Amino acid sequence: MSVPALAVDPFDEDFLSDPAAHHAALRDAGPVVWLEPIECYAMARHAEVSKALGDHGTYCSGRGVGLADFSREAPWRPPSLLLEADPPLHDRTRGLMNKVVSLKALQEVRPLWSARAHELVDCLLEKRRFDAVTELGEAYPMLVFPDTVGVPSEGRDCLLTYAAAVFNAFGPRNAIFEQGEAAAAHAVGWVANACRRESLADGSWGASIHDKAVDYDLSEAEAERLVRSLLSAGVDTTVNGIGIMMLAFASFPEQWARLRAEPKLARRALDESLRWDSTVQTFFRTTTRAVDVDGATIPEGSKVVLFLAAANRDPRRWESPEQFDLTRATSGHVGFGHGIHQCLGQMVARLEAELVLEALIPRVAEIRLAGEPVRRLNNTLHALASLPVEILPA
Template sequence: MSLPALAIDPFDEGFLRDPATHHVALRDAGPVVWLAPIQCYAMARHAEVSAALADHATYCSGRGVGLADFARETPWRPPSLLLETDRPRHDQTRGLMNKVVSLRALQALRPVWSARAHELAERLVARRRFDAVTDLGEAYPMLVFPDTVGVPQEGRECLLRYAAAVFNAFGPRNAIFDEGEAAAADAVGWVANACRRESLAKGSWGTAIHSAAADAGCSEAEAERLVRSLLSAGVDTTVNGIGIMMLAFATFPEQWAKLRAEPKLARRALDESLRWDSTVQTFFRTTTRAVDIAGTTIPEGAKLLLFLAAANRDPRRWDEPDRFDLGRPTSGHVGFGHGIHQCLGQMVARLEAELVLEALIPRVAEIRLTGAPVRRLNNTLHALASLPIEIVPA
């Protein structure tokens, strides 16, 4: 079988502004394609993307989940001990993190996080017009998550710029990367200092990670990298997840009416919005052996780009995939990844989104766009910079 070769550059600014337009061509070209501009194999169909994410032995993460191959290039920063490691090391670090970021720990935080959500919702509803990204998507996670991790109060705005730079670095060293690096120059140092044990508040998740890491035989520097990974996983993706969820309800107003009629659907809303418009668009893997995909052999040591967002709108897997529909079973979407490297912060994101909706449902009858959404270009994220909305109070 001849390998389809496409002249699509997934890091071109035109592509990043409107990736869904190009996803159809990627999916229709075949189960695996060759992207000539970046000299890389790629998959965009749900079946192949999901299978590759699940097969960590064949498609490894330890050589980097970005375009750079850590076997041939020096990483721009020490690799993540969660996202960019393979078994058995990954099992050790993920296991200790799962003990800290647990369902039990989140349930203990729920009353405080819920109160913050209701306070914020009350203020925003009183204003009626606000930006769903800056005033809600950014504001709410920053009200609850930094306190939970225990980072210093002063300088917390650095978290947003740092997280954006991290996801930018999974792509090439293009203009978008350079702009993100420049914007995050001071944030990198702030985050490094914030992750040290002495900088973290007593009784916080951050200090719990340091203690668990020490018990597992990790060094102090490795413990700091684990706290750093939690900050990366729990900020920018959650901020954009809430923003995209609000965009979905403004675009499909009948779904907001459905949610108000069935508030229990709040638990499904973030997952369906991430399937509809995935915050994390892509991740790379590297093959550990030659592998056959529908008659095409991908050699050992090859970089492979997985289009998570394209997979989440694959009509081979989903009916009417371009619709945001709360009645849809969302099981199987890859917006949080799949397999052993599923997003560490997904439980945090789900709880934050659920609490935001619980606070808005009784207060808001309608959500309307008052201007065009503004995208913030990022090599990995489909991010929103602004989403001006008006709400009709209930």
């Protein structure tokens, strides 16, 4: 069976400004399509995207999870030992990180992170009007995460710039990439230095990665790359996750009222908001063999772009997918990926979102938009640059 060809460029600025407007066409064209502008196969339906993410043997990550094929061109920076690695290397690196970013570790930091959330909400309640991206989505993770990882205090703003550049690099070398790379020139050097053992505070997660590296047969340089991956996974996606969650509640005020009536639903809020408007829009894989997808053959060595956000709104999988609904069973959404490469920072993101909500729920009666949301174009993320909101005290 031939593969439908579409003249769709997922890195065109019009597409990146409003990806959801194009997702139905991608899903309806077929289980697998050929995107002519980037000469790449694509999947946008939930069933195929989820299956590909779960089959790391057929759809490998070691050749890059962006458009570039690392077997044919050099990556812009040393590949991630988690996101861009396959077993058996991935088994070792993920095993180490699961020891560091563990449930026990999160329980230990929870009291401090909770206190910081309440302090920040105190300030926001005094203001009533604020930017939910810069003054909450960015501000809260930066209050807790860098200290936990143990990076130096001076220059921490580099983390935001660096993370945005990392996700831009998964696309082509377009104007968005060039602008992000130029903006992150200083940040790249700062992050490289911050990941060294001598730069990390004793007792921190970053120091623990270095301390455990020898047990997993990893070098000092590899330990630095793992700290770098932790910084990438725990900043920009969390920043945007909190921002999108606030946008969801402002757009669906009845869901905020429901949450206030049933605070236990807080644990569902981030997952449903990421299903509704996925922070990470796409990731790529490379086929290790010729693979049949519903009668169509993708040749060995082909790049395949997986539209996570399109899968998360696939009406074949979700009822009324465009609605944000806290009562929805979100199990199976791919906002954090799926399979062995599921997002390392997802437990961090969930805890931060839960603590922010715990501070907001008893004290905020309503969340309203106070201006138009402004998107920040990124080759991989559906990111918010600004979200003016007003909160009404309970």
